[in-house]
Amino acid sequence: MQSVTKLRLYASPEDREKLFATMERYNAACTFVSPVAFSEKQFSNIGLQKQMYSTVRERFGLSAQMAQLAIRKVAGSYRSTREAIKAKNKILKALGEPLQVLSEISFREHGAVCYDARVLSLGKNRANIWTLDGRIKLRYSRPDYFPPVAAVKQTDLVYRDGAFWLYATVESPDSEIPEPAEYLGVDLGVVTIATTSDGIAYSGAATEKVRKRYGNLRAALQQKGTKDAKEKLRKISGRERRFKTDVNHVISKQIVRAAEGTKRGVALEDLTGILQRTTVTKQYRERHHKWAFHQLRTFIAYKARKAGVLVKVIDGAYTSQQCSVCGYTDSGNRPDQATFVCLQCRHAGNADLNAAKNIAARALVNEPIAVCSLPGERLNRKPVKSMKPIKAPCPRF
Ligand SMILES: [Zn+2]
Known part of the structure; x- marks a missing residue:
């Protein structure tokens, strides 16, 4: 087809x-x-x-x-x-x-x-x-x-x-994979690698620790700049990647299994939502995170296909600022990184879980990917501050 x-x-x-x-x-x-x-x-x-x-x-x-x-x-x-x-x-x-x-x-x-x-x-x-x-x-x-x-x-x-x-x-x-009646939404992040709309969070603490440990070593080796140091650098980055790959394999397997067992699809957001949220300054860090996100998404897609689970990629813009209960969208809904408090309906809870629920709901509308912008890029239209409940078609910006 x-x-x-x-x-x-x-x-x-x-x-x-x-x-x-x-x-x-x-x-x-x-x-x-x-x-x-x-x-x-x-x-x-x-x-x-x-x-x-x-x-x-x-x-x-x-x-x-x-x-x-x-x-x-x-x-x-x-x-x-x-x-x-x-x-x-x-x-x-x-x-x-x-x-x-x-x-x-x-x-x-x-x-x-x-x-x-x-x-x-x-x-x-x-x-x-x-x-x-x-x-x-x-x-x-x-x-x-x-x-x-x-x-x-x-x-x-x-x-x-x-x-x-x-x-x-x-x-x-x-x-041939039929459209499921419901989706398991997955919110990807840095501190918490993945949070599902079921409320299960996969912590990034272990991988962050490894990254920091190697990070210090990397900085020292980079300063040295000798041939030997360069060889060591290469080995470290390989080790770090393999560790992250193992973690991504485990997480993707569990997510796909959770969706398969409940006859749901998996909903992921496109990279725009992730890039909007993560303010990474150092070049290496940014590259590393992009690689890790991409790998996790690829693993989920691959395992889902094998299991006959449909994966839908939705427009990730403002999933973290939108209230999953009433649909109100405002940057003020986020008093801090971890918390979500809706300024309109007072719904409060974990910010990643709120985003995961938005992702699951957006997958149920027909046109999953709407217009959205990357940081630093301007579109003709400005994003709307308040939106109708997310049962309505996917918001366009
Ligand atoms: Zn609300």
Whole structure:
């Protein structure tokens, strides 16, 4: 089965301009082709290419591939609209209502650009995208569950809610896992590695101790800087990783088992929520934590798949500031790191548990990943301070 995964693109103001310019030109080409396709009822891609290709290339300065893709979008849009109207008319006919007719399609200035592999390729962390101004490489957010790049059939560039996204169509073999009625929410942290919405906390005390011990040793060796010291450094970092890996194996196993035993799915937050919360200053520490978080999430995903447990990744923005009882969101709900006290309904409790409950609840809504921002990046819209109870659809920022 095919499914669409939304990948957030991170573009500098300069690159955003390039994407906008390309998007506008591409859709202008679609708008140019559309009346011809409509008036001549030419909805076959090959037929329309024959008729319009050279004009589109000349007029819009698109590459050969991009000109073809614009024409293909027009032909495809007409065919799918015609199919939709046909299906709708069957019902209207049965009801004795007036039937719908196909009309000329107009294309929005910032409508999707339907790329293919020749003009957009996905790397491990970066997407290589054709623009009018040459190719650009942009970082994108990649969920742990994202399959190998080879499984991507098509990628559309979409502008939505002030940000650029890639909608990647992928073949997903895991679709046989049915949607569970409930989720076990997992909140990831530094002091407490993981807290579940059942209230079980996996302490990071042991790993922190190891990290600190090696940390001091590391600093001393780094200062030394000799060849021997460098070799020791390498060994230490290997040992530390192996220890953390063992801990992550144990935690992920227990989490998946808890979900499996109660026929629930596992809900995790995407990295934005975690990065919003953890203020790590030292470079090594940050890198180490990111690696550890990523590994734990990967282990959970892997073990869950083997156990037939569905894993959903939700938008982690403000999970720690939102009240799991009434939905009120405010940074003031957190008097300190460990405590949650709702300013609105006075609900009080452990902050990680409150976040885990929010994560579990967000997984139950249809669209798990909403727009959210990384620190230091600004979106057009400001986050809302107060939100409706979390039974409502996932909040967008
Ligand atoms: Zn509340």
